[in-house]
């Protein structure tokens with residue numbers, strides 16, 4: 689579906705007219721639009737992306753002042769959005785340009801947004817609940833939940849424990865993750881069904897927190913801290929030693945399902961850097977020489 693929009697002010701051939709079209713809604717385009725609009729010129733600000741802001745919106749700090757990029761951009765974004773003489777046209781491509789300097793006619797191809805732009809507040813809920821990408825509500829008759837009896841029993845107990853708690857979903861998933869070591873797909877569907885909640889909401893929580901895993905994990909989860917203090921004290925070397933000793937890379941699990949290797953940022957024991965955790969056990973001042981023995985002690989305990 690396309691909606692062609694034509695901007696033309698060529699009432700009188702070759703007459704210079706006062707409307708301007710700016711291609712690109714980055715920081716430069718926004719500033720140019722504001723400058724022109726405050727001189728009394730009507731401005732069309734066109735961008736082929738869903739929103740204006742450009743690359744600068746992706747930056748943290750800017751050179752040479754180290755200013756926060758968003759702090760520079762946000763006031764301009766607001767001003768552009770509110771200025772009566774600036775019309776922002778997003779998701780649009782230029783199809784043709786005709787005319788001469790001072791009097792151009794442009795044909796834009798505006799791609800559909802599939803939402804009511806007047807009503808949209810940018811909350812993002814439609815993305816999270818998209819019926820095309822997500823199964824919204826699990827219906828046991830339609831979406832057969834192939835959960836094992838063992839897992840169903842575990843989940844029934846957990847759900848019964850937290851069902852009356854406000855915001856029960858997070859503790860339910862936490863407990864299930866602790867007991868099962870990960871959150872299998874049938875467990876997520878079963879939880880959504882039992883809590884009468886959209887599956888997309890359950891999946892959003894399950895994928896948001898790093899402590900939840902959707903993949904089976906090892907019996908012992910090794911979390912190496914790569915925070916600043918640990919990094920400068922050699923956490924990278926400890927991680928490499930663990931990788932070569934276990935034969936896996938970070939984020940992976942050994943074939944015997946004994947160890948999963950993860951990296952984290954600062955676990956609050958910077959004085960003991962470099963630090964790693966195996967399950968709930970914290971090990972400080974770790975060196976790469978200590979790795980084989982450390983692993984051996986957990987293998988023995990398995």
Ligand code: FES
Nearest residue numbers: 913915918955957
């Ligand atoms: S940086 Fe590693 S514990 Fe703080």
